[in-house]
Amino acid sequence: MSFKRSLIMDSLQSIKQRFGIIGNNIGLNRSLEKAMRVSSTDISVLVIGESGVGKENIPKIIHQFSHRKHSKYIAVNCGAIPEGTIDSELFGHEKGAFTGATQTRSGYFEVADGGTIFLDEVGELPLPTQVRLLRVLETGEFIKVGSSMVQKTNARIVAATNVNMIEAIQKGKFREDLYYRLSTVEITLPPLRERKEDIVLLFRKFASDFALKYQMPQLQLDDHAQALLKEYRWNGNIRQLRNVAEQLSVLEKERNINAAMLVAYLPDRTNQLPALIGQKERESDFSSEREILYKVLFDMKSDLNDLKKLTLDFINNGASESVHEKNQGLIEKIYGKDSNEEKESKSLNALPFQTEAPEISKVKSLDKYSYAETIEEEEPLSLQEKEIEMIKQALVRSNGKRKLASKELGISERTLYRKIKQYDLNEIETE
Numbered sequence: 001m002s003f004k005r006s007l008i009m010d011s012l013q014s015i016k017q018r019f020g021i022i023g024n025n026i027g028l029n030r031s032l033e034k035a036m037r038v039s040s041t042d043i044s045v046l047v048i049g050e051s052g053v054g055k056e057n058i059p060k061i062i063h064q065f066s067h068r069k070h071s072k073y074i075a076v077n078c079g080a081i082p083e084g085t086i087d088s089e090l091f092g093h094e095k096g097a098f099t100g101a102t103q104t105r106s107g108y109f110e111v112a113d114g115g116t117i118f119l120d121e122v123g124e125l126p127l128p129t130q131v132r133l134l135r136v137l138e139t140g141e142f143i144k145v146g147s148s149m150v151q152k153t154n155a156r157i158v159a160a161t162n163v164n165m166i167e168a169i170q171k172g173k174f175r176e177d178l179y180y181r182l183s184t185v186e187i188t189l190p191p192l193r194e195r196k197e198d199i200v201l202l203f204r205k206f207a208s209d210f211a212l213k214y215q216m217p218q219l220q221l222d223d224h225a226q227a228l229l230k231e232y233r234w235n236g237n238i239r240q241l242r243n244v245a246e247q248l249s250v251l252e253k254e255r256n257i258n259a260a261m262l263v264a265y266l267p268d269r270t271n272q273l274p275a276l277i278g279q280k281e282r283e284s285d286f287s288s289e290r291e292i293l294y295k296v297l298f299d300m301k302s303d304l305n306d307l308k309k310l311t312l313d314f315i316n317n318g319a320s321e322s323v324h325e326k327n328q329g330l331i332e333k334i335y336g337k338d339s340n341e342e343k344e345s346k347s348l349n350a351l352p353f354q355t356e357a358p359e360i361s362k363v364k365s366l367d368k369y370s371y372a373e374t375i376e377e378e379e380p381l382s383l384q385e386k387e388i389e390m391i392k393q394a395l396v397r398s399n400g401k402r403k404l405a406s407k408e409l410g411i412s413e414r415t416l417y418r419k420i421k422q423y424d425l426n427e428i429e430t431e
Contacts, residue, residue, distance in 0.1 A: 097146025123163030
């Protein structure tokens with residue numbers, strides 16, 4: 001190992017001890033080295049990593065190893081400040097600038113002049129505040145809320161986020177120019193599941209701390225429990241591991257922890273372990289199935305409404321040719337694309353022919369749809385006899401002219417001719 005590399009490793013160990021950082025993962029070491037190297041400059045830094053990986057340690061390291069270490073260090077959780085007050089918190093306000101502003105207030109950028117501001121969860125900043133922050137990064141200038149006087153600040157900005165910034169930019173939730181100003185240097189902290197060699201070390205550290213805190217013997221993990229810790233996905237990262245260690249320390253009487261005891265403290269273990277299908281893919285598949293189901297339900301509702309409309313037309317207007325023509329597309333959609341002869345034949349056989357629309361006793365309203373109740377009287381004639389009688393009456397009224405009779409019955413002339421032959425009604429036709 002070279003002398004220079006040895007110095008770097010010694011520095012890393014001292015930093016870890018000073019800031020309570022546990023682990024020897026390569027990705028972690030690279031992030032710490034990068035933080036040390038940029039600390040002597042004033043360039044802005046963006047720390048990227050999942051929630052719970054310890055992003056708050058990086059700005060502390062940068063500040064403590066910079067020439068600003070004797071000035072103010074202020075950490076601001078942007079996601080915890082309401083949108084209506086965040087401008088006032090960051091840049092200050094004048095007395096009377098808004099309701100409740102009873103006195104002038106200095107913002108964080110004014111207080112931290114010459115020091116460092118850590119903007120945690122910077123991806124949660126509202127767009128108007130992003131414009132103000134961009135101006136501070138570009139010119140070092142800001143204006144208090146309710147003021148017209150431009151002020152200067154020499155605060156260094158270190159930001160952190162667990163949001164995918166590229167996706168946020170594409171969705172219009174974060175300004176692209178601000179992203180590039182913040183990310184002059186990016187430092188990425190690996191998630192705990194990529195630091196498997198550090199998981200047991202971290203657990204031992206937490207178990208030791210809680211044993212001291214609660215004045216009880218320290219927890220010990222057997223080999224199977226250690227393997228289970230490394231296997232688990234740890235979506236909550238170091239924060240979740242610390243919580244599990246604390247729960248075990250408080251709730252378990254037995255100090256030797258095996259896998260059977262540990263598994264009860266790992267929520268949704270089956271869903272957290274790596275699988276062939278990722279979580280995003282499963283969510284995408286479910287979303288697609290849900291959209292298909294919604295479409296089917298909407299189509300069914302539309303068909304039902306169309307069927308109600310068609311039925312009401314038949315009730316009000318009878319099986320007239322105008323009703324057939326008006327609802328031709330709807331009939332084909334609901335009953336299929338049968339030939340005109342088959343549809344008319346079905347209509348003739350299915351509906352009792354009437355010269356007038358049936359009497360509607362009353363109409364009731366149900367939501368936005370209406371339906372009719374009809375009073376049906378018992379008919380002594382069979383359906384076939386009634387059909388024959390209606391054809392006879394139509395032929396008599398039309399003086400045997402099939403064209404006029406078929407129009408009155410709402411069927412084609414060809415269908416009427418077939419019915420005349422079927423029921424042997426030629427005599428009526430020639431009268």
